[in-house]
Amino acid sequence: MYRSNTCGELRLSDCGKTVTLAGWVQRARKMGGMTFVDLRDRYGITQLVFNDSDDSDLCARASKLGREYCVQVTGVVNERESKNANLPTGDIEIIAKELNVLSESVTPPFTIEDNTDGGDDIRMKYRYLDLRRPTVRKNLELRHRMTILIRNFLDSQNFIEVETPILIGSTPEGARDFVVPSRMNPGQFYALPQSPQTLKQLLMISGFDRYFQIAKCFRDEDLRADRQPEFTQIDCEMSFVDQDDVINLFENMARHLFKEVRGVELPAKLQQMTWHEAMRRFGSDKPDLRFGMEFVELMDVLKGTGTFSVFNEAEYIGGICVPGCADYTRKQLDQITDFVKRPQVGAKGLVYIKFNADGTVKSSVDKFYTPEVLAKVKETMGAKDGDLVLILSGDNANKTRVQLCTLRLEMGDRLGLRDKNKFECLWIVDFPLFEWSDEEQRLMATHHPFTMPNPDDIPLLDEHPEQVRAKAYDFVCNGIEVGGGSLRIHDSKLQEKMFGILGFTEERAMAQFGFLINAFKYGAPPHAGLAFGLDRFVSIMAGLDSIRDCIAFPKNNSGRDVMLDAPSTIDQKQLDELQLKVDLTEE
Amino acid sequence: MYRSNTCGELRLSDCGKTVTLAGWVQRARKMGGMTFVDLRDRYGITQLVFNDSDDSDLCARASKLGREYCVQVTGVVNERESKNANLPTGDIEIIAKELNVLSESVTPPFTIEDNTDGGDDIRMKYRYLDLRRPTVRKNLELRHRMTILIRNFLDSQNFIEVETPILIGSTPEGARDFVVPSRMNPGQFYALPQSPQTLKQLLMISGFDRYFQIAKCFRDEDLRADRQPEFTQIDCEMSFVDQDDVINLFENMARHLFKEVRGVELPAKLQQMTWHEAMRRFGSDKPDLRFGMEFVELMDVLKGTGTFSVFNEAEYIGGICVPGCADYTRKQLDQITDFVKRPQVGAKGLVYIKFNADGTVKSSVDKFYTPEVLAKVKETMGAKDGDLVLILSGDNANKTRVQLCTLRLEMGDRLGLRDKNKFECLWIVDFPLFEWSDEEQRLMATHHPFTMPNPDDIPLLDEHPEQVRAKAYDFVCNGIEVGGGSLRIHDSKLQEKMFGILGFTEERAMAQFGFLINAFKYGAPPHAGLAFGLDRFVSIMAGLDSIRDCIAFPKNNSGRDVMLDAPSTIDQKQLDELQLKVDLTEE
Known part of the structure; x- marks a missing residue:
């Protein structure tokens, strides 16, 4: 028998018992005629004590144990003088009587601790x-x-x-x-x-x-x-x-x-949120609902109401209200501007409006808009004194929304609003059945070719396939798509029609999915x-x-x-x- | 909602309820103004009744249902007149009120029944x-x-x-x-x-x-x-x-x-049976213990005690006693002889001795042995009057045992002794660590190169590796190896020695198992x-x-x-x- 107990289970009530443990040397240290060893296994850590006055030979051997040696120790459970409240086994120690090195270790290339000194590669x-x-x-x-x-x-x-x-x-x-x-x-x-x-x-x-x-x-x-x-x-x-x-x-x-x-x-x-709503409010089909800063569209307020040509030519203008951040410095605002202009985000620029705590307003577009327009922005955004409004615009609404989404998440991170111990889950429904591929210059299945169209939209399949909604749903948590699925087509004629819209020849569809298309002929259930x-x-x-x-x-x-x-x-x-x-x- | 219940759950206590079921048409048959449909799903079969006098249109539609149509039916649970005790739902039927064909089926290529008419390929x-x-x-x-x-x-x-x-x-x-x-x-x-x-x-x-x-x-x-x-x-x-x-x-x-x-x-x-014992008694490292007919070695009894040169030159002679089969006909014995001579078995011939119920003895080697020798065989085998003894011999003991094993299993099958509802499990232990490969002309690991040698046999590793037992074990049930494993080497020096015996150069061992050999250096546990x-x-x-x-x-x-x-x-x-x-x- 290699052990009577694990390194995680001994307690005060076990005192006096003779036990055998096996595990790895987390660390060994000498202190005034004694050697203390922290022995680790999957279940925990237990302190071993080797006493020079008990058995000087044993203690000498223990003092030579290196980190990560695999050892077996027999000894007696004893109440500790200085207890460690952070360890479940912290009330006891093992007074070691026997030590058996099962396997030595060379020095590990990094420390075996939660806060290790080892980099990713090593x-x-x-x-x-x-x-x-x-x-x-x-x-x-x-x-x-x-x-x-x-x-x-x-x-x-x-x-x-x-x-x-x-x-x-x-x-x-x-x-x-x-x-x-x-x-x-x-x-x-x-x-x-x-x-x-x-x-x-x-x-x-x-x-x-x-x-x-x-x-x-x-x-x-x-x-x-x-x-x-x-x-x-x-x-x-x-x-x-x-x-x-x-x-x-x-x-x-x-x-x-x-x-x-x-x-x-x-x-x-x-x-349950429709795909369109999620795009409109959060610019994403996997919105992070742990915090607010929802998008507010500002086309009516800012397009054509001033002399800022960027907005006057935009197809979409939207903003988020960052609470309590009107006191951001020039440097902070520059950082955020640089962030949205990174190629991964792709915005051309960022407009900010500080609604200062003292009621004054300072923005990057002061010279283009009257105070009345900016006040209208404040009202539309629901901003309060002390808030910072950040605005993006562009000539493609969905692309701009995606950029604004990235900005929203960045601001959520900066404000510490994306708490890993908070979980906000939702379903996204009513996805478009198809999406246009610029690369392939054709409609592609948003999910896959077996996804059921919404029965209400089937009349649109021929003329306006891009308007057809899918019976598809994603499970989203904290801005991450954790799951997704759909109703499937179980009718071989509808399946053939789908393949047609997706540009499959009958021959190609049969070559690739013949076994499934054939199977649909034998009483496929919904x-x-x-x-x-x-x-x-x-x-x-x-x-x-x-x-x-x-x-x-x-x-x-x-x-x-x-x-x-x-x-x-x-x-x-x-x-x-x-x-x-x-x-x-x-x- | 596609269904209120499955096809396996309705009972007499449900009578009077309106239910909706969905499933596949197992069969449909007309009988005197009614159509009966057996509806099948994963959970069972429920009988549907369509009554012409209730709704002739519905009944007509039901009568057109083909095998394997997928349908949804709403109706009322009713006590059956002629109950079917073989079905859990056999006390009830559904008086159908609505029928919805979810999906039609072309005629399936074979019948969907336990005893199908379909061959393996189709x-x-x-x-x-x-x-x-x-x-x-x-x-x-x-x-x-x-x-x-x-x-x-x-x-x-x-x-x-x-x-x-x-x-x-x-x-x-x-x-x-x-x-x-x-x-x-x-x-x-x-x-x-x-x-x-x-x-x-x-x-x-x-x-x-x-x-x-x-x-x-x-x-x-x-x-x-x-x-x-x-x-x-x-x-x-x-x-x-x-x-x-x-x-x-x-x-x-x-x-x-x-x-x-x-x-x-x-x-x-x-x-727990050692590998050597299993080979000796059953000629197999996965013996089927559902029946007896253990091997009896007959070297002392038959080698050199008569004029049969095959036995006199053999390195192994062994027999099994087939109970109550002394009355086998010439034709039956020929069949068995042909069986052992098939290339897959590989025996050169078969010797039989019938210890007839009347006390007489008839064997294929009567002319080579005295009745006293045959009586000695009877005694050694523990055969009784009425038993048939079958004997194989050869110049390689283990090969002959494997042939005799195949014969034993064949006789077990013929006598119906390999009952699928009987389970005889055991462990085979003490496997040889190495086996000789004729093809590669070197020792190979019986299991794999990480298997621990029996510590008692480690002194034999250098001079007599073929005698070293492994700390390995197989779980055998009814003559089938269901599981197997071993203690592993956790010492990198012993592991290197194993690779050496197996003919790995250090370079090749490192190229293939370097990650494992290195890992052993960091405190590998037993x-x-x-x-x-x-x-x-x-x-x-x-x-x-x-x-x-x-x-x-x-x-x-x-x-x-x-x-x-x-x-x-x-x-x-x-x-x-x-x-x-x-x-x-x-x-």
Whole structure:
């Protein structure tokens, strides 16, 4: 037996017991004829005491223990003289009688503490040491706890978890598929699923009624901030349901999770906001509702009411009222102006109006507008004395709104309003079914080609497809899209029409989705589904800045696992067996 | 609302209620002015009645419903006149008032019934229809139930489920790796894991203490009977444990599963049998203990005691006693002889001795042995009058034992002794650490290169590695290896020695396992683990002949998904982006 107890469980009531612990040396220090060792395992830290006067040989051995040695110690539980109220085990210590070094350690490349001295790169290379830090381990424990809660919740709602294959066929978004050459079928490739979308729809056609899967998904694309080439979805699908059924069920799941994990009670009914409203009020389909500063449109007030040509030529003018910030300095205002002019934001400039606490007004457009117009702005914005109004304008309303959204979030950050311990969740509904792609010069499916149009809008499909609303919904929390889904088309004729609008030839549609189109011919039930991003959900619950922090072995921005040194070249023998040649001439 | 109830829940106590059901038409039949429809969903079957005298239009529409139409029906629950005791809903019927066809169906290519008329190939192509058959669906429901039970059991034992990556680096058994070209890193490849072995060992080094994962694993090899290119493991690892700790814990898990799923109580302590004993008594490291017919070695009795040169030259002679089969006919004995001479078994011949019920003896070697020798065989075998003794011999003891094992299982099948509702589990322990590979002309690791040698045998490592026992264990049920694992080496020097014996140069070991060898330098804990094959475990619980029957979308023997038509060729554009060329000239 390697241990009688863990390093997290002994208390005052255990005093006098002889125990054996095993774990890692967090630190060892000598103090007046004694050696103190903090022994760490997953469950906690316990202090060991080696007394020179008891056993000088043992104490000498203990004093040589280095950081991260893995040791086993037998001793007697004893009440501490100077208790440590910060540790659950802080009332006791172990008077050590035996010491067994299970495995030595060379000096670790960074300190194994929550506030480590290791940079990102070195911690990724030695991820197995990084994972020893309690803060990292706790994120993965939380992830485990959440998946257990999710599975048991869905099981209680009659969902069945079904494993769908990882080696599937290529899909229309195939450009982003990872492919896998088959040795048994030379020249042919499997693809890794970007999601189990079509397979879960087949399971509905199979009558599985309620399916879920915590599923690995894969996307071979340039990794923007906080994307991973492999990620995990809580993937769900239900038959014989309407939009409200799906929303209610998964709202209850989210409520259960927030309560169990964070002790937070979500409202009895979450807000549902249309996509148009979200864009108008927050310039985003995933608004952060932890704070206000809603957009106020100022076209009527500022266009044509003064001599500022930028506004007079604008298609959109909108502002946010930043409470209590009229005393911002020139330097602060310049910083914010620089922020909105960064290429990632793309605004041409920023207009500010300070409604000072003393009732005076100072703005960057004083020379273009009368005080009366500025007073009208104050009224329209609902600004008070002491508030700062920030205004953006542009010739494309939605693009300007997106810029204003970025500014709003920046101001939220600056004012400390985006509290990681506060959770504001809502549903966004009534997404447009299609969006125009400038790149492809055609309509694309906003979600995917299987999304059901709003039945009220079906007459618009032929003439005004861009006005058609989808039966689609996103679950948004704190400005992050955590989940999303839709009702699916279950009628093969409507599905064919959708493919037509999306520019698929019948041949291409059949080649790519023939199995699904055929399946619709055998009594497809009405069905709908939803997928949550598990990595994002855990990140929000844990208050993490990056999904990487809740992934055991994440990849970096180049898609590399620097610990495993993957991907890497493979043997010529393997390439020959696959009948493949690497041809880097185009580099 | 699409339905008020499922097709499996209405009972006599619901009579008089107006309900709405939705599901598929199992069958529709007219009978004297009425149309009866069996409506099916995942939860059951409910009988609908359309009465011509109530609503002739509705009844006419109902009579046109085809098999597998997806419909919604509203009506009143009514007590049946002729009850069906075989159906949970058999006491009631629904007097239909409204009928809504949600989706029509063309005629399915095979009948959607447990005893279908569809062959394997057509059912695989239309797997989404095959999955509608209750027997197939129940296998997947059982799989779900088992994974829920497993996860909650392991959670209760402080295990944490950690997702390890699917895109990893290539390993030494790399020849069987599926590889994935990376677009961001042209010319480089990820590999899909054959198991998370090294990653779970890293998690132990990280101090995770108890890890598990229900993990997809991948192997690109010629598919023997009942293998799949992707399969699922219940993968586990623990720190600070010895072999007995691991065996106890997972024995308890298995006991919990058998009890919950099948109502079967496993013995309080499962038998542990050494590998040598299993080979000697059953010729297999996965003996089927549901029946006897243990091997009896007959070297002393038959070698050199008669004129049969085959036996006199043999290195092994062994027999099984088939109870009550002395009356086998010439034809039956010929069949068995042909069976053992098939190339898959490989025996040169079969000797039989019939100890007839009347006390006479008839054997295929009568002319070589005296009656006294045959009587001695009878005594040694423990045969009774009426029993049939079957004997194989050969010049390689273990090969002959494997042949005799195949014969024993065949006789078990013929005698109906391999009852699918009986479960005989045991542990096989003390495996040899190495096995000789004729093909590679060197020692190979029986399990994998991280397996701990038995400490008692470490002195043998240099001179007699073939005699070294491993700290490894397999969980066997009904002749199938359901799980297996081992203590791992946690000492980097011992690990290096292992690589040396296995013929790895230091360079090759570092190239392939550098990350793990390095990790061992930072205080690696003693650790051990085990993995169960989920597909096999479910198959045994469900009494299935093939693991395919508990996989939603399995692949065929060529590794193809015939429903998705995967793998397939991909666009030249995709190949170009990956900077790969397909070169089929070697075909």
